[in-house]
Amino acid sequence: MMNSAATRMSVSQIDAYLDEVFPQLHHGGRTYVVEAVGPMTARMRCDYHERHLRPGGTLSGPTMMTLADVALYVAILAQIGPVALAVTTNLNVNFLRKPGQAALIGEARLLKLGKRLAVGEVAIYSQGEAEMVCHATGTYSIPAA
């Protein structure tokens, strides 16, 4: 479905770029992984890890917010390449259900990719489950080239 041939950066290029510019994402162990990128889309996974937990074994809100933010950032990166560093200006997150004890999957889709602003949405699911656990929208400022 997702065709990385249509993007400026491949999954492995993006992973390498994230390691370089944002190593802190992996503090405590690598859990955020780019699964796929396509035209205006990206799919990221956050593996289940002790440091992401809330009481009761559920994954924390900040873990889902981070996944949403990074998935949108990756979708932009795939489209415009690493030439410009997009900056998050707004993130709105709705927490819908408690995620189970499984990896989280974030499906990001850009709704607009303008010269100065990009806007997208992310749906987050527990891996293997049909019901959305979290939905987010984000706005990113794209610096002048």
Next chain:
Amino acid sequence: MMNSAATRMSVSQIDAYLDEVFPQLHHGGRTYVVEAVGPMTARMRCDYHERHLRPGGTLSGPTMMTLADVALYVAILAQIGPVALAVTTNLNVNFLRKPGQAALIGEARLLKLGKRLAVGEVAIYSQGEAEMVCHATGTYSIPAA
């Protein structure tokens, strides 16, 4: 200004409660600290730490979102006590400026504390600086007693 005598839980009681129910907050080293609670307010600090960084030494968006979420949660806890576990349902975050290489201070204020929903706002500053670096609003669902 802030009078913890008017709240149901003191700063030290809240710190102990957070350690018990949310130990993952301190994964990688204790950086989130409750500084004060008062009527409908809370002030939290997030100490500058390597794991919170973005390229250029600035603090990451997820670090600020976590601070906003926890500061609002603490303000609610101070008012209603640990009897009910409030759950974040919505968080909206505006990133205004890049924070400097310093601790972050989050000033939370509840705008509404109803039986079922609490709504509040948080202003985040770099310690010692006058300009707000981030502003958030959040909604919390309060379970039936």
Next chain:
Amino acid sequence: MMNSAATRMSVSQIDAYLDEVFPQLHHGGRTYVVEAVGPMTARMRCDYHERHLRPGGTLSGPTMMTLADVALYVAILAQIGPVALAVTTNLNVNFLRKPGQAALIGEARLLKLGKRLAVGEVAIYSQGEAEMVCHATGTYSIPAA
């Protein structure tokens, strides 16, 4: 696609109900029309009208916000019926492009319909155009029966 047989209220029942409880929606002329309801979905149209304009003939932000809010309200009404009056607690709106001189179509979808809270998203298009002009998410409090 949308099957009103699966909902508690039909399009004409919802239109009649809106007329009764929210006549002000039609102040200055009837422009907001329910087009379809289905399981967890609703489609509403806002006809192009002089009172909805901004300079340059584009439709105003408040017109789109009203459409988003009413479309989500209608989607909830279709599912739970008129027994309980849902109240908007949060609306987050991203304005993506200037709509053209045409009717607006709002496609609402509920992401969660709990006992106390419903959350949904709305995509707004200019009639006949493929690109989204506005995206909104909303939270509604559902009173105890």
Next chain:
Amino acid sequence: MMNSAATRMSVSQIDAYLDEVFPQLHHGGRTYVVEAVGPMTARMRCDYHERHLRPGGTLSGPTMMTLADVALYVAILAQIGPVALAVTTNLNVNFLRKPGQAALIGEARLLKLGKRLAVGEVAIYSQGEAEMVCHATGTYSIPAA
């Protein structure tokens, strides 16, 4: 308190400008009035009017969203003048309490006024009441000069 001498446009200049560029605001009767502008702030009033009502005599959500949006727009206008037309890109609104049968007052404050983006918050009150009925934050794109 508010000192219009420190702004680029006075209250009467802004009112005249709104009449010119956004006459639809007054469709059905003039109810939105600029009360004061100051450094990074604006205060607007929305008079109680039949067309703004919801069942039970309370003022509608769209009325409050419009007030929030226009109050922020006016605060920006007062700072930068009518040279550039700021465009709303995001509005997040929390509805806190049902407003009474009175005018609404919107107190807007800019949190950031950059070259490309302005961000602000608005607190809305029923005239003469102490409790906030609605809180909003908004982002505006400022076109290149």
